[in-house]
Amino acid sequence: MLGPFDYALLVTGFLVEVAVVVCAIYRGNFFRYLPLNLYMACTALVTLGQYLLIRRLGFTSPEYLYTYYYSDSLLTIVLFWVVMHFYQQLFVEMGVRRQIRLAAMLLLAATAIFSYAVVHHNRAHLTTRFVVELGQNLYFVGVVLTYLLWGAILKLRETRTRLIQLVLALGVYFSATAGTYALRNLFPSLQQHFLHWVPPVVGLWLPLAWAYTFAMVSEAARLATARLAVKTR
Amino acid sequence: MIAALICVISIAAFLQFFVSYCRSILASTRKVELSDRVREATGISDQNVAAEDFERLLQLVRLCPERGEDQNEIRVVWTYYGLMDVLNRIARPIFPGVAAWAQQERQSCSHFAAVALDRRISYSRDLFTQQVADRL
Numbered sequence: 001m002l003g004p005f006d007y008a009l010l011v012t013g014f015l016v017e018v019a020v021v022v023c024a025i026y027r028g029n030f031f032r033y034l035p036l037n038l039y040m041a042c043t044a045l046v047t048l049g050q051y052l053l054i055r056r057l058g059f060t061s062p063e064y065l066y067t068y069y070y071s072d073s074l075l076t077i078v079l080f081w082v083v084m085h086f087y088q089q090l091f092v093e094m095g096v097r098r099q100i101r102l103a104a105m106l107l108l109a110a111t112a113i114f115s116y117a118v119v120h121h122n123r124a125h126l127t128t129r130f131v132v133e134l135g136q137n138l139y140f141v142g143v144v145l146t147y148l149l150w151g152a153i154l155k156l157r158e159t160r161t162r163l164i165q166l167v168l169a170l171g172v173y174f175s176a177t178a179g180t181y182a183l184r185n186l187f188p189s190l191q192q193h194f195l196h197w198v199p200p201v202v203g204l205w206l207p208l209a210w211a212y213t214f215a216m217v218s219e220a221a222r223l224a225t226a227r228l229a230v231k232t233r
Numbered sequence: 234m235i236a237a238l239i240c241v242i243s244i245a246a247f248l249q250f251f252v253s254y255c256r257s258i259l260a261s262t263r264k265v266e267l268s269d270r271v272r273e274a275t276g277i278s279d280q281n282v283a284a285e286d287f288e289r290l291l292q293l294v295r296l297c298p299e300r301g302e303d304q305n306e307i308r309v310v311w312t313y314y315g316l317m318d319v320l321n322r323i324a325r326p327i328f329p330g331v332a333a334w335a336q337q338e339r340q341s342c343s344h345f346a347a348v349a350l351d352r353r354i355s356y357s358r359d360l361f362t363q364q365v366a367d368r369l
Contacts, residue, residue: 140239143246150250165257171250179243185236209254212305223260228253 002059009200010051016207017044023214032219035085036166039078040207046071069131076138079170080107083145086167090152107145136181142174154225161221162213164228169209176202255313258306259341262348271351282347284339287314290346297353298360307349314342 020040024030030037049071053064084104088097118134149167158164180198184191272278275290282290291311321335 136236136239140243143243146250147246150253161257161261165254168250168254168257172247172254175243175247175250179240179247182236182240182243186240208305216302216306221261223257228256228260 013204014044014047020207020211023211027214035082039082139178143178146171146174157225159222161223162217165213173206259345262345265348267347268351282343284343287343287346294350298357300356310342310345
């Protein structure tokens with residue numbers, strides 16, 4: 001049974017996800033960040049669908065559980081498209097659009113093959129334990145991709161504040177979610193008391209941070225990336 | 234084994250991304266000079282704002298009418314300040330270099346709070362002026 005806080009998280013999540021798309025349209029950035037906006041629109045639709053399923057079938061129904069985990073995995077794959085778009089934006093002047101597209105297709109194929117292998121291996125028990133493992137692996141691929149992107153941003157001394165903040169917010173989201181999934185795999189008992197709250201709260205982070213970036217940081221804003229690298233004296 | 238490895242790497246990546254994200258927010262106010270108005274209101278006379286002033290500055294920020302748009306960044310910087318505070322306390326006896334870096338970051342957070350206060354005071358003044366003009 002969900003409490004008022006759970007419902008508040010669901011409704012807030014939906015509103016903030018819609019806000020990102022509205023903000024991007026208002027600022028005239030919808031097509032410039034098309035994959036990101038499509039991802040946010042899909043996430044809002046999934047949140048709405050989850051809400052309807054909870055109301056109709058209940059939070060503990062197998063239909064809701066499977067919809068939750070599999071839509072989450074599908075959304076993560078859509079999020080890879082967003083990461084690839086960021087790569088394209090970063091390497092726009094190098095004219096490597098085709099190579100990035102090829103790499104994206106290879107990555108998607110590799111993820112699909114890997115997922116198929118996992119599904120094939122676990123076909124006898126396609127339970128929530130399997131979807132947790134799948135989610136953990138997908139998010140971890142996201143962490144690695146975003147980390148490489150961040151490394152490229154630092155190396156190329158990228159100065160576009162908006163791009164930097166969008167990528168960093170995505171990195172926070174991927175790593176927090178992958179960590180949560182891994183903790184859940186390691187300590188299943190933590191799920192009931194603590195980890196149950198983490199994914200919805202982390203899920204709020206990404207649309208909030210992106211909405212903030214679209215609303216507050218102009219496309220023309222610049223930032224010295226050297227200031228962002230952590231260096232202790 | 235794989236889950237443990239993913240967990241450790243993800244936590245390390247999370248910390249790095251979060252610190253860089255916070256620094257990208259702090260960087261936007263780093264070069265902003267504080268007005269005499271905010272110096273007078275807070276009693277800050279030095280060129281640099283002290284790291285310990287953060288909480289006091291944040292309390293003053295909360296007393297001013299909200300601008301709405303700065304809420305998110307204030308929340309993020311508040312979390313970052315807390316993280317740096319803990320790091321500073323833990324690292325002081327063992328890694329003085331890390332503690333010094335954390336202290337510098339806390340100072341940047343305080344400067345950010347002072348700039349936020351400055352902006353809110355300006356906003357309050359504008360609101361007041363607008364209300365007076367409307368009455369006339």
